[in-house]
Amino acid sequence: MVQTPPFPLLENAPVSTLIREESSCWDADNGIFTVRGCYKAISTQYDPINKKKWSTMWKLNIPRKVKVFAWQACSGCLPTADHLRSRRVDCQYCCSMCQSEEETTSHLFINCSFAKECWDLSGIPVSTSVFPSFEFWVDHHVAMLDKDQCRLLLLICWRIWLARNNKIWNNKITTSRRLVEATKLFLADWNSALEQASSIANTRLPVIRK
Template identity: 35%
Template sequence: MTNDLSMWDEDLLDDLCNERDKNLIKQVPIPIRKRPDSWYWLFDDTGNFTVKSCYRQLAGEWACPDRKFWNKIWHLKLPGKVRNFIWRMCRDVLPTAANLINKQVNIVDRCLWCQTHIEDSMHILFRCTFAREVWAAVGMMELVLVVPGDTVFQVTKRVFQNANKDQGAMFGMICWALWYRRNK
């Protein structure tokens, strides 16, 4: 555009574009306002570009339907390591036997407690007889419902939809304690 911002810079268009593109560009209306353009990043509430907002947009997390769920997790009154653990268990990135075998690590795939099932996050945290006894002992068996085909994320999300803050915090601590004991 020219310096007066009211018409296209014909010389620049001739240097940079072919006839078809020049005609298309000239069809774009030039705004009448006198203020200069400014940068605005659509994927951040403030309009500022951040690496975090770019990563979220690229990873498809911007329009996250589970944002309320994650906000509940991050605002729990729990140690940071437990909140981080909940995030890792929901993302199914805990170093369970099943996940390690998928990464070509040569280990035994059986649960360390019951020795009968493949050790994955669902089994360690909810399906193993030891874990079920723990959930029953703390009176949370009804809250921690496991439906066939569920993922850890689905169970956890359902717990936080039905639990109050104290129950949510207890759920997180028990999951972390089960994982901690498994690693001991």
């Protein structure tokens, strides 16, 4: 129930005789609806596993843009060919990386021959099981892998997406070996930058004595 200031005209309006009993529609927070309470109910009461996954993913030490990309991919928001065509956008049917199957999020990052080459070269124990969606695939690996492997997994997905865009828009081809090597180099640089930032933050300024 939404709490509102009293409105005399509204309070005096006749209630339909068709309604025989009042019933509450919001049973959390003593029946008082708030946006905070709604968010809490959705994120914890109804989907605790999802909440744990996102909590783990948002804490990973990777660039924020990669986390946003992962969220978009898991939410089915990436403009892959299947999504674009469902919105009547004129685009090619086939995956631009392998040219053999329909481009969907699951295909591009899991089943595509290019993605499979990347996972083989990555050293990450990526599961070969069949998953109902890309989100399930990410859920499984976030639960099974250690944090460094999770970071590399999401970074390689992000790089696959960049390689796909580069091929479509700039006609530039990236090999799976170059993609994985560049991703590992990026991760090493990222770790080094984090260590430097941490050491600078922990450096005490010299005390100037008079």
